[in-house]
Amino acid sequence: MMNTILIYFTESTSKLSDYTFDHYLQKLPRSEQEKIKAFRRWEDAQSSLLxxxxxxxxxxxxxxxxxxxxQIQLTQFGRPYINSTIDFNLTHSGNYILCASTQNGRLGIDIEKINPIQLADYRSVFNAKEWDSIVNSPSPKIHFYKLWTIKEAVLKAQGNGLSFPPNQVEALHTTINIEGKQWHYHTIELNENYICHLATDIICPEILLIQMNMNHLD
Known part of the structure; x- marks a missing residue:
């Protein structure tokens, strides 16, 4: 489907049974299995597995x-890719795990659970206009998470890792230009306690959200 972006997502509402966890784990490459086993917290291991x-x-x-x-490989900046027309990106926070994909462009996605934060700790991430818009917003924390997830989604789509300063991603603009590449962002609404944004180089994409039961992913 032209200009279509699929977002598969699941909600990790409880601990998987040992049977289901091991069943899923055995379906992954050995290298991925080892990464998941290395997590100390079951919540982190389960989110990665899902x-x-x-x-x-x-x-x-x-x-x-x-x-x-x-078939997944990594770019020099650590961005996963596959030698195919498909582009994909994963994100998780709190109970939500999402995987966005398209066969017609590039994308990045970021979700964050709205938690208490010390805004001042993140001042360097934003330029002067963005910071002013945050501190003068009726809901500074919500506005912070909005701009933060836009920046993260764009940087994940661009795929330059930490080589591009986040404060140079103009998150107040509807179209964001990085090194000659234009990105468009879209709000993904899942839950009032989370903020999620998708960034893509596709103009006017059709975005399809598909919810999956965490116990029936195979």
Whole structure:
């Protein structure tokens, strides 16, 4: 489908049974299994596992077969990619895990649970206009998370890692230009306690949200 972006997401509402966790784990490449086993908190391990299972489904649905995860490589900046027309990006926060994908461009996605924060600790992330808009907003924390997730989504789409300063991502603009590349962002509404943004180089994409049950991802 032209200009379509699929966002598969699931909600990690409780701990998976040992059977389901191990069943999912065995479906992943050995290298991914080891990364997941290295997490100390079960919540982190489960979020990572569910994210990989969502990605596995995306790749399978794009006709890359059962072993699509084996084809993933990393750019010099650590951005995962696959030698195909598909682009994908994962994000998770709190109970939500999302995997966005498209076969017609590039994208990045970021979700953040709205938690208490010390805004001043993040001053360097924003330029003067952005910071002014945050501190003068009726809801500074909400506005902070809005701009933060826009920046994160754009930087993940651009794929330059930490080489591009976040305060140079003009999150107050509807179209964001980085090194000659134009990005458009979209708000993804899932839950009033979370803020999520998608960034893409696709103009006017059709965005489809598909919720998956965490116990039925295979």
């Amino acid at each position: 994210g990989k299972m969502l990605l596995k489904k995306v790749l399978y649905d794009c006709n890359l077969g059962e072993h699509g995860l084996d």
